[in-house]
Amino acid sequence: MTITSHHNEKLKEIRKLTQRRRWRERSGRFVAEGEDLLAAADAAGWPAVERLSVAGSGLPGVEVEPGVLASASGLGSGTRTLAVYEERWAERPLGPLCLYLHGVSDPGNIGTILRSAQAFGASCVALGPECADPFGPKAVRASMGALFGVPVARVGAGELSELPGTTIALVAGEGAALRELALEGELTVLVGAERDGLPDQIKQAADHVAHIPIRTHSLNAAMAATVALYELTRMAPA
Ligand SMILES: C[S@@+](CC[C@H](N)C(=O)[O-])C[C@H]1O[C@@H](n2cnc3c(N)ncnc32)[C@H](O)[C@@H]1O
Numbered sequence: 001m002t003i004t005s006h007h008n009e010k011l012k013e014i015r016k017l018t019q020r021r022r023w024r025e026r027s028g029r030f031v032a033e034g035e036d037l038l039a040a041a042d043a044a045g046w047p048a049v050e051r052l053s054v055a056g057s058g059l060p061g062v063e064v065e066p067g068v069l070a071s072a073s074g075l076g077s078g079t080r081t082l083a084v085y086e087e088r089w090a091e092r093p094l095g096p097l098c099l100y101l102h103g104v105s106d107p108g109n110i111g112t113i114l115r116s117a118q119a120f121g122a123s124c125v126a127l128g129p130e131c132a133d134p135f136g137p138k139a140v141r142a143s144m145g146a147l148f149g150v151p152v153a154r155v156g157a158g159e160l161s162e163l164p165g166t167t168i169a170l171v172a173g174e175g176a177a178l179r180e181l182a183l184e185g186e187l188t189v190l191v192g193a194e195r196d197g198l199p200d201q202i203k204q205a206a207d208h209v210a211h212i213p214i215r216t217h218s219l220n221a222a223m224a225a226t227v228a229l230y231e232l233t234r235m236a237p238a
Contacts, residue, residue: 002055003064010050010062011072017084018074021133024087030135032147033075033082035059040145041085048083057081074137087135090151093126095164095186097232100126100155102202103193104221107132111142112222113191118146120229126153126163130193160205163188167206169198170228172218175209178231187232191225 003011016023017031024030029049032038041048051061054069059081070078093100099122104110110125110132117125125134132139134152155162165186168178190206192198197218203209212219212227219227 001063003052003062003068006068006071008068010052011064011068014050014052014072014082014084018072018137021136024133024135028087029084030087030140031074031082031084031137032140033073033079033137034141035081037140037145037148038081038083041083041148044148046085046088046148048085051081051083053081075141088152090124090153093153093155093163093188094124094151095188097122097186097229098124098126098164098188099225099229100128100160100163100167100188100190101131101221101225102128102190102198103130103196104191105130105132106194106221107134107136107138108142109194109220109222110134111139111144111147113225114139114143114146114150114152116222116226116229117150118143120226120233122150122229124151124153124164126155126188128155129157160202163190166208168208168210168228169203169206170224171198171203171209171211172214172224173211174203175211177213178210178228179235181208181210183232183235189225189228189232191221191228194221 053059053061055063073079167188169190
């Protein structure tokens with residue numbers, strides 16, 4: 001039966017999951033929109049709890065009238081299909097190449113970092129305190145489906161000992177140039193907040209402090225993570 005009412009319970013639930021981090025955390029569920037993202041979930045073997053598609057589109061899922069589905073979509077342009085998924089969190093950060101993010105609060109940066117992590121074959125993205133929700137709509141969209149392909153872990157304040165291998169704090173203008181480090185074995189790259197960077201105690205606890213040589217003060221956090229992954233995978237090709 002086609003859903004024709006904006007007040008349908010499934011749609012109400014989807015709006016809450018899209019709009020409220022608390023609701024996602026409480027239910028342990030999130031929403032992804034669009035055929036490409038849903039295909040990425042399918043490819044990763046991540047089943048949908050619920051799938052809704054525009055009536056007559058031929059796409060799988062419960063059929064919904066186009067204007068009604070658009071009312072539950074977080075995309076300005078509406079969507080042809082969306083689905084609800086169970087969140088998945090890795091039990092702990094995983095090597096051999098892990099990214100640790102501290103206070104990265106822009107969901108677009110979280111999604112972009114996940115996309116780069118998948119592109120360069122990183123094994124995990126570990127989220128420290130005050131990071132944006134990787135399962136929020138902006139992060140999911142910016143990840144372009146990488147969220148379904150890269151394990152995501154949570155790391156509490158003061159739990160840096162959980163991070164795998166040698167830790168490298170990325171700090172603009174400090175320490176050695178990243179490409180000059182002699183590295184082997186498992187690695188975790190630490191990336192700081194958009195405005196404040198990494199806290200001093202994290203820099204001090206890291207095995208190395210390193211920078212990416214540039215002509216200006218700093219790069220955006222997601223750009224720095226991407227360049228670091230490029231450098232590290234070039235230094236020690238998988
Ligand atoms: C926008 S920057 C933070 C700038 C902050 N004002 C500072 O001085 O640390 C966000 C994060 O990106 C990384 N980053 C940015 N540019 C970098 C560079 N040239 N070398 C190493 N890391 C960099 C660092 O991890 C930094 O914490």
